[in-house]
Amino acid sequence: MQRPLVAAAPVTEAVNTHSDGDHWWGNDTLPSAARITTSAASLDAMHEDLPPAALTALATTGALIGRVPGPVGAAAAYVARVRSDARFPRRTPRLPDRTFHTTHRLTVGDRTVELERLGPCHTAGDVVAHVTDAGVVFTGDLLFVASTPILWNGPLDNWLAALDRLIRWDAAVYVPGHGPTGTVDDLRALRDYWWWLRDAGRDHHARGSSVRQTARELARSNEFGRWSAWRSPERLVLSLSTLFDRWNGNPPGPPTVTRRARAFADAETLLREGIFPQ
Template sequence: MSGLQQVGDGVWAFLRTPGGWGEANTGLVVAPGTASLVVDTAWDVGVARRIAEAQAPLVADAPITEAVNTHSDGDHWWGNDSLPAGTRITTSTAALEGMREDLPPRALTALASTGSVLGRLPGPIGAAGAYTARVRGDARFPRRTPRMPDHTFDTATTLEVGGRTVELERLGPCHTAGDLVARIADAGVVFTGDLLFIGSTPILWHGPLDNWLSALDRLLAWDAAVYVPGHGPLCGTAEIRTLRNYWLWLRDAAAEQHRTGTGLLPAARALVRSPEFTQWRHWESPERLVLSLSTLFDQWNGKPPGPPTVVRRATAFAVAETLLREGALNS
């Protein structure tokens, strides 16, 4: 179910299922009569406007004074200009660095538009271009780089919102360098950013994977009533364990492919055709397995964890599109 949903006492989530590229969830914490806090914003300017309009009745007597961006991917912060001008925006120090270093909206718009044309070409260049266009979909990005956070922390901090406490904890680097979670203990709700993809194939952009496994253990230890993932529907601990099992399988299966010197495309083909993959084949964008596989191979080849280079990202995009064109993921 998509749209604005109450998930706890004074806590709402705007869900965008099934949670594919750019379909990121956002959140709202309200202290009635005093103040409110927003968790993440949408990269599509029209969607960001609709979310703000849906939230307006809830914040009429509790203006938005605080916001949190869970990490540096544009689909979680490119809508920051939809926030009231006086809102303080918080993220981790590492996430802010990632925002400054990543491609701005205008550049991704240009790449996706070019990719739509290049996608008609055969071979890796055409495949990479087509997949870049697929990532954008029909989203309309802001024309300029939106407001960046103006408040950062390194490992953990708390925000007071009208007497309510929102705990922030950086659990990255995992998906990205600065992944953080927002816990509203009095409501039993945790906003996890992209540490949780539920029913949607996760992406290990940065790593190391062991950090992500530890982060999932941290989430499980809280045993919250509701977890709001970065992508996909609301979940509990069972779904977190399923995600953890996916990572364990991918780690071990990919390691076997790497040990035998198999290249990225044949390794990806072998993994998606394996019987073990059947239980995750129905997840949104299952070809994104390739993106994580690329990160794992890169690190097993001796490179330190870090954001993907342009070459690595383009190579992984080409392989992902090739799998789709081959029909390797058809059930």
């Protein structure tokens, strides 16, 4: 945190949009008096997710065994790849102080911030923050700009409905969870991506294709060209793992360790095959 930026306007309120560590593991950098708000579903998921020390161990191990042949080595290598040079906290950071279920209103100085839970989508408790008078929406990971999204929890229909709601707000600026600030056009581009992946993926699933083979064929299709330049295009296979799990008759929910590991192995394998640029 840049102290000169907040010297005259100290941080008194913070919002964790969801339970992914890259969106709340910085809570300890906030002033101790600042109040942190999230959805009840997100707080539950924060308690259930692996702590940062465990992920650090996985990433470190992945860097060592990533060359081991087979899915174990591939999954480990992808964990190390995703971490890159990021440094995780040594202990679990401070958890949010206050939760809500559907909507909540914050007053920050003379400004009102409307919070709304639109998940489960990307995760179980996705929250957006709408600063109406400023024409700004903080979307968390319900919007990725120039970056490939990941569907972990689902159902996808919830995410599509959330995008429709965000589009109707017609804000001047949408601050995404990943990528530069966006506009309504970026929301529409993401919605188009999900429509394409859902429909194309379902066709391959009906034909009995595997997740990896489906991702391989979709990445080589002409239709994928529209989104191929987005950052981390191999995440396509991670979202397909969730969609296939749902089409196999399983209820929406966070991925099991087995499914997540299999998806990571598929992503690393396709990267090594040169299916996606690195």
